[in-house]
Amino acid sequence: MSDAAPTTQAGDTAATEPYPKRWLALAVIAVTVLMVILDATIVNIALPAVSTDLDISAATQQWIVTAYTLTFGGFLLLGGRIADFWGRKRTYLVGAVGFAIASALGGLAQNEAMLFGARALQGVFGALLAPASLALLTVLFTDAKERAKAFAVYGAIAGGGSAVGLLLGGVLTEYADWRWCFWVNVPVAVIAVAAAIPIVPESKAPGDAKYDIPGAVLITLGLASLVYGFTEVAQASQEDPQANAWANAAALTFIAVGLLLVVAFVVVELRVRNPLLPMRLVLDRNRGGAYLTSTLVGAGLIGAFFFLSLYFQQVLAYKPVEAGFASLPTTLGVLVSAGAASALVPKLGPRPLMVVGALLAAAGLFLLSFLDVDTSFWTLAFPGQLILGLGLGFTFVPLSNLALIGAGERDAGAASAMLNATQQVGASIGTALLATLSVGAITDAITSKVAAGADPNDPAVGLAAQVEGYTTAFTWAAALLVVGAVVAGVLIKASKDDLPADTAPVHAG
Secondary structure (H helix, E strand, O other), X not given: OOOOOOOOOOOOOXXXXXXXXXXXXXXXXXXXXXXXXXXXXXXXXXXXHHHHHHOOOXXXXXXXXXXXXXXXXXXXXXXXXXXXXXXXXXXXXXXXXXXXXXXXXHHXXXXXXXXXXXXXXXXHHHHHHHHHHHHHHHHHOOOHHHHHHHHHHHHHHXXXXXXXXXXXXXXXXXXXXXXXXXXXXXXXXXXXXXXXXXXXXXXXXXXXXXXXXXHHHHHHHHHHHHHHXXXXXXXXXXXXXXXXXXXXXXXXXXXXXXXXXXXXXXXXXXXXXXXXXXXXHHHOHHHHHHHHHHHHHHHHHHHHHHHHHHHHHHHOOOOHHHHHHHOHHHHHHHHHHHHHHHHHHXXXXXXXXXXXXXXXXXXXXXXXOOOOOOOOHHHHHHHHHHHHHHHHHHHHHHHHHHOOOOOOHHXXXXXXXXXXXXXXXXXXXXXXXXXXXXXHHHHHHHHHHHHOOOOOOOHHHHHHHHHHHHHHHHHHHHHHHHHHHHHHHHHOOOOHHHOOOOOOOOOOO
16 A cells, blocks of 8 residues: 555654545444354354254254354464464455454354354355454554544444444344355455555565464364364253263263463474564563453453343343343443543553443443343343443453553554454353352252242243342442452553554554
8 A cells, every 4th residue: 555654674763654544444343243243143042043944952952053153263363363474454354354254154054054154164265354453553553542432333343343243133133134244244254355446555564474384283173172172061051950061971072182282382482483473472560460451351242242142031021122222231331331431441451441431341240140031121230231332341451452561563453363262261160150159050950949849840930940040140340340350450561651552553455
């Protein structure tokens, strides 16, 4: 691109003009980031309709979600490095086009094998698209205040996108067809690609650009094995509430193998010349703290959307579209706080906002733990979600900024991929942990009520037990976010003076 900022090497502090179309580029990138995040939740509300249409059993239904999360989580780090070395714009375009094609195939699926394959393909191309998008923001916005605003947009999308996905999934499932939950991605991707070609500039990592193949194989298999293992624990707890899901030998084997592969990956990365994930990115105190906080927030956040959606539909008997609308207060809170956070990060630094944000989000989830069978939406669900959203906005904006500060242009894709990977693995761990705790609480509630003389076949008994399970999950999710606040407060030392970017401006494409 002829109007891109002048080419400089990473670490060059010479004054350069910022890329003039950076805000238009942000708008384009934001659309595709939203598409990827929406896809993680938009299918959830459509699951019953999809399973009925394609005759998918309850035992294999989980693969509609798992096929996506496995490939997305597994290929993220490789996707980030491909973006750095092959070109971030090029990777972004290929990711968007591939995601659209995979989405179209998902909408055309005639059986479960075709659907599962399409979901896996979506995950692969999403793993290219997500880190390339965040890395582009890093090299486009080098001014501290401007970058804070750009990450406010990203933070709002990351925090509120899941709730919007539930709403959109409900609307499309109820008023159109579940297939539109996939097809909606096609026109979005086409528009984004058409706009990105003239607007978004190319950028690449300077220096030697060789791929770390052993590292790529180890971390891809390791992350996929971890995600699958924790997903199996969650599935086992739902299929047989009486059994100990954490005693599932197959799940524990996958988790153990995943951990061993990740350890082997770290050993390899410390020895190779061109590591897939330079250990300096993770071992930096501030960035490492940001990644750990991201994992905990990802684990706790799943409790909000997954169990709240079940509460709205199975306890309050909301229709899918009503459940979607009922999830919007979280998005509202995120939009409000993300804007405020973008102004406050350059003034206060990241740590105070991350600590306050995680505690606010925890308070929102704790408020939701008081829900009952007949609680009014406006009494607890609305304020709880609003407070949760406010906390997430204050957390995600400085978190996204901090995770990439000091990474340098060469490692922008790897650093952003690591941020996505921690959230993905955190969500997988959170799903398994909270689902197990929830099912255990449901079983205990039914047992105690029957022991007190209640009829186990009474629907009211089962409904009350379900609510007990959901509120238990909210309580533990709140605890995870409190731990996240403690981690942020203890590990993160970066101040507002550390925020001015030290990444180089975007290379001319």
